[in-house]
Amino acid sequence: MRILLYNWAPAAAPVSEGGGVGVYLENLIETLAAGGHEVFVVSSGYRYSMVGSTPRFTRRRGTKPGARYYDLVNSPVVAPSYLMFPDATRAVDCPELVAMFRDFLRRHGPFDIVHVHNVEGISFDVLELRSEFPATRFLLTNHNYGVVCQQANLWRRDEERCTSFQDGARCHACNRFGAATDPLMISRFVGIHGLNRAHPLIRDTAWRLCRAVLKVRRSLGRRLPWDPPESRLHQGRRIGPADAFQLRRTRALELVNANCSAVLSVSEATEEILLAYGLDPQLSRVSYIGTRHYDPARAPAPKPASGPLRLAFLGYTRPDKGFGLLVDAIEAMPDRLEGCFSLTVAARISDKAAVARLERLSDRLAGLTIRDGYRQDELPALLAEVDLGLVLPLWDDALPQVAIEFVCNGVPILVTDRGGQQELAADPAFVFPAEDVGEFWDRLERIWTKRSELQRFWTLPRPLRTNAQHAAELLEIYGAT
Structure with a gap:
């Protein structure tokens, strides 16, 4: 199979981003590639240029034989998703980004599978490309709640569990982190090029050069790709803050339900929450992730009977x-x-x-x-x-x-x-x-x-999977959807 795996965080990169999802995808990429499948690994919303603003795909050298790695540099949708609070509607509708992914699928396809792991760094309307590529099956795995929450974790203001969004009003008041900043993007640029591990003199010089370049660009009045919009617009019309988040949630669910062949959740707990918010139960199933740490034949060692x-x-x-x-x-x-x-x-x-x-x-x-x-x-x-x-x-x-x-x-x-x-x-x-x-x-x-x-x-039995077992389950789902 020719399989495209998407996540916002660059895989097999000099930086470590994406938490447990990143670890999981590294294992999945290795297992699928070792099984003879053509694996394309795509990220978006993380890498940004210091000197240009035009979005473009760039190929990056990876670590897994048989896999090809591409990053969308200067994505109109910044990742992770909480950085899009100032422009939540672009997180669901971004024609510019759809056009770029259309071109990528045409250039590198045909793909059998496009498997999205969290819709962050891309807009949800990318899923509508399914109608233009009918031989390609689009799947989504939910490692979080990004389908219904701009912060992705239903954790309000980084303080409490979120149980109601009051038609978008609570979402508008939820953002504690603000938009992406120049220092954040410089840090990412230095890291993705491995300069954060270079000699301190080289690393510090890179930082100074990046700061100087961005200072010049801003002095010329240039908007940078990660800057939030001056006003909230959706499809050319102004939209209020609460309405933006109401639209964002409704539209995201519509796009997922209408365009995904299957929607996977990594636990029953996650699936239960998403179903309650409106995920189509006919598409939904639980798929526990695999891990290199699991050995079904290994018995746990006895623990001490006394002492702390x-x-x-x-x-x-x-x-x-x-x-x-x-x-x-x-x-x-x-x-x-x-x-x-x-x-x-x-x-x-x-x-x-x-x-x-x-x-x-x-x-x-x-x-x-x-x-x-x-x-x-x-x-x-x-x-x-x-x-x-x-x-x-x-x-x-x-x-x-x-x-x-x-x-x-x-x-x-x-x-x-x-x-x-x-x-x-x-x-x-x-x-x-x-x-x-x-x-x-x-x-x-x-x-x-x-x-x-x-x-x-x-x-007691537990839902643990080796990487091979999980990959086999995924391939079965790929073939059945």
């Missing part, structure tokens, strides 16, 4: 990922449990204040280790010293990559009841109501006092 329970938190120190909840919980730890738990945090540090607060609480723990992220090849050694993983999203996380990593490396997980990680926990004894610190400690104390729970965790 060794906990771990992986991923990001962000509020939506539950890091603040974890710090609150440590602060509220019952006195009787002090010293009963050690904690390893291996997460990209973005909230330094929360990390500092956790460090001040270290005397409540038997041990505290904090590191700024981790590499995939470090996971087996890192998790060999962990008894229980903590997966604590406060948003409805579609299927946290860290939950998969824990379980596939023989580590049971304690999780919140928001998101697909519940399906990997599988046992109600390892699930607690999000934001309920009391229930968090009730579950942990039970596990600490009854270590056999850690072995009982493995008696």
